[in-house]
Amino acid sequence: MRSRPDWTPARWLRIVLPTVVILIWFAAAGFGGPTFGKLSSVSSNDQASFLPASAESTEVQDWQKKFTDSDALPAIVVIESETAIAPSDLATYAALGEELGAVDGVQAPSGDATTSVAGPIPSEDRKAAEFVVPIVDTENIDTVVAELRTVVDDNLPPGTHGWVTGPGGLTADLVAAFGGIDGILLLVAVGAVFVILLLVYRSIVLPFLVLFTSIFALCAAILLVYLFALWGWISLSGQSQGILSILVIGAATDYSLLLVARFRESLGHVQSRWAAIGRAWRAAFEPIAASGATVILALLCLLFSDLNSNKSLGPIAAIGIVFSLLSALTLLPMLLAVFGRVAFWPFRPTFVGEHPHQHKHADEAQIAGLEDVRGLWRRVGTLIARRPRVTWIAALVLLIACAAGVTQLKANGVQQTDVILTQSDAVDGQKVVAEHFDAGSGSPVVIVAAEGDADAVLAAVTATDGIGTADFYTGAANPGTGGPAPEPVVKDGRVLIDATLESPPESAAAEGVVRELRESLPEVDPTVLVGGVTAISLDTNVTSQSDLLKIIPIVLAVILVILMLLLRSIVAPVLLIASVVLSYAAALGVSALVFNGVFDFPGADAAVPLFGFVFLVALGVDYNIFLMTRVREESLRIGTRPGILRGLGVTGSVITSAGVVLAATFAALAVIPILFLVQIAFIVAFGVLLDTVVVRSLLVPALSYDIGRAIWWPSRLWKDNLPNETASAPVEMDRVSSAN
Structure with a gap:
């Protein structure tokens, strides 16, 4: 396959282009950085505002x-x-x-x-x-x-x-x-990423270049999100604010790692840093763009949600990914071009030419594709080449065993008093209220009834098990302080009834009372409406569970189409989708066991499975995209099975590093003492590591190697008998053939 000739821009362009691009990003950071502390002013954490108007x-x-x-x-x-x-x-x-x-x-x-x-x-x-x-x-x-x-x-x-x-x-x-979102969360995330980058690259300069890329992307995204929230175009909450920061830092760093790996590889083949960045950009553009598009479209699928909190997170997070893409594909290339090999100091890449000397191994002739792969990834590649079926079956069994725990996940919502994980004066006070008053005191069930049926509705409410007291809303601040009883307030032929629950307002027992009222009261007044704090919690949980069943198929369909277009295949995308879904189920299963048995959480927000799915599936596909685009590139040159081993060998370290970075950034969410964020932090961090270590390193390459070039069906790559294609069947099969 003929490679595109390298291009070195004119001297003036080498000066003007990076200067203009870097100045544009500095301007975006200059305007966006100060708005970071202002996000709380346009943020709302009122649960009621998350519900659809139809609730x-x-x-x-x-x-x-x-x-x-x-x-x-x-x-x-x-x-x-x-x-x-x-x-x-x-x-x-x-x-x-x-x-x-x-x-x-x-x-x-x-x-x-x-x-x-x-x-x-x-x-x-x-x-x-x-x-x-x-x-x-x-x-x-x-x-x-x-x-x-x-x-x-x-x-x-x-x-x-x-x-x-x-x-x-x-x-x-x-x-x-949520106050820590403005500072502590970002400091922890950036600090964790910086340490990991130092360990990965053993370079002083490069971690700063990658972090600048991520932070500038976050500043630009925050500026746009702030303006959209200020203008009332989107609804911003504390949880979406925290997820935005983590997602941008993690995604921008992942995309940067892929480009940096290609740049380092190119510096070994060409002397010019501009030629090297040109090669790296062309090679990395397709997988980075496809990965970003996958995440963006998956997030925008949240617009189909009936829950406003989910619906608003979609465009907010998508804006973050857009700027992550732009910074990784514009700012970082210019920074790398300016610094060149100095970016990797003190371990600068050495120029060895287009055909470097390959390390010889005793089994090199038997395992095509691993000729110049060394260390851990040579051993992994050798395992896959010699025992592909055993490898992918073992990985599959492990994932299925982990997924068995998903039935233990209690994602039916939790009481608001359980949401805050640190000491809370309000939570302590709620316990005192429950000890001396009806537990639902101060958070009544609110019933809207027709004036003509008001007395009958009040009688039915009072007779309902679980209701302590009930009375009409009269507008008086201190009813019952003497004098005649005030009359109920009537508006448009309706009255309000406030009913105090005997149970805590967001408990399962309280939700059961609301369900009972909604079933029984229409028999007295067909126009009756039942609301209040407990009803808001109930409607939120029901809507979240409905969203899960509706959005999952949409996200899978969107990602499947993108993978088919990217890989020009049907079989490989289906395998990749199945692998990340299984990985998601495994992560959720292990998380359920940890939540119940280790942390003893009272349950989980009903939106946790949906958010976990969107992030894990979209981000999990990222690593498969990074792997399989390189596998396809190598397969076009040396055949499918050698291409699989070669692709795994050259992407193994960078994708593993990207997975560790993303897991660390999401784990940083745990510093915010909110149950939802702590659970999302664990699910995504563990799921990303599971996907990186088991799915992308063992299951996908071993299964693809076992299937062979049929994974590219029905593209031309499936039909063509490329060099080494026949000779690169699993090693044990080769031995049988030679013996015969």
Whole structure:
């Protein structure tokens, strides 16, 4: 096959081109870097905003806005006393309520009321009292809740302890837990990548060039994501913000490693660094572009999700991959061209010419394709050549055994109190609320009913098992403080009913009560709607499970088409897709066992399997693309079986390094004490390593070697009998033939 002649640009172009490209990226980083700390200002962690408009709980929220004319989020202040609270002591507690209502960000009182805070409401055992504090400044909820906690600490009656909890307190603690995304997460990820690059290249300069490429890509992506979120085009959350950073650093580094490997290889064949970067860019462009396109399209498949959090992550992460591609294919080539062999100092590549001396081995004549492959990958290649069927069957059995644990994965959602993995004042306070009040106090089930059926609906709600108390919404902050009972508020012929659950609002028991209400109440009022915190959690879990069944086939179909176009084959892409799906199942199975048996997690978010699938399948296919594009390139030159061994040998170290880098970057997500991110960190990190070590190194090459050139069916490569094709059958088969 005739190679394309090398091209060395004119001197002026060698100066102007890298200068312009590098300056453009410096400008993008200059504008994008400062916006990194501003992402939190356009980010929302409100679970309700993730639901589609068609969800029943979303409709209830829309009705609530008509009744209250406020987007206030309630916080529960609970005070626990060491002794019984006497009725005469409630005046002291009432003074605390006045102080809470005066905090900036708390809803102002309406009418003649002196405060919008409801309470103090004593518990039946008289050992606790609670206040319901409506917070209207939800954009700065962490600041408001911090001030509420200060007020509570400064005004506690003697012999009492206080907590700020409820939806407002939990949301504030969640925002605080995500606070590390702006700095700690990036520092850990970049630090891990830098150490790995130092170990891989044993170079001082090259790790900085690769990290600059990744960080500049992240800065440019953040700038665009920030603007899109500011303009309201996308919804940004803490989890998508964290995943964006990790994905860009990991993907850009992976693409850079492939280009650097090709550049180093080319420097051994040509003296000119510009000719070397030209060769490297042409060789790496197709696999890098195909890999990036695979991940981008897989992420954009999330747009088919009914859950807004999934739908918004798709374009956010896709923007990150686009800039990862652009930086790896534009900025890094210019940096490498400028530094040349100095980039690899102190171990600079040596020029040996187009046909370097090949190391001789005793079995070289028997195993075509491994002539100049040395070390670990020669031994792996020899194993595959001599025992291909045993190798891929052993790898397959291992993956199936790991996948058996997937049935133990408890991905049905968790309570919001279990989401935060560190100490949380709100979580502690919720336990106190559950001890002295109905556990669902402060997070009621909200029912919207027709005015004509209101009394019948209220009676049905009250009679439902699991409901502690239920009453009409009257707009009064402190109902039952004397005088005639206020009338229910009526809007457009509807009334609101607030029902307090006996169980924690996001427990399985509470979800069961909501399901029961949704099944029974339509018999009383066909137009009834059931919402609230528990309903939001239930609708989120149901929608997530529906998304999983819908999006998986779409992602697989998209990736399969890309692989067919890239490899000009049907058999090889089908094998690759099957291998990464099995790898995903194995990673999920092992993760389930670790979550249950090692970390003792209470469960998993319903979106965890979907996110794990999208990242593992898309990124897992990346490594197979890197391998099989090189295998196809070598197969066109020396035949399929030698090409498989040669492709494995020359890509083994770079792909393994890329896998370790990506696993390390995703593992960095675990520094954010959020259950969802910790679980995604483990699933993807373990899955990438499993895919790199077992699937790409053993299963795929051994199975392809066993099948032979039929993997290229129906392309011309399947039909052509290339050099070494017949002679490169498995070694044990060759021996039988020679004996006969």
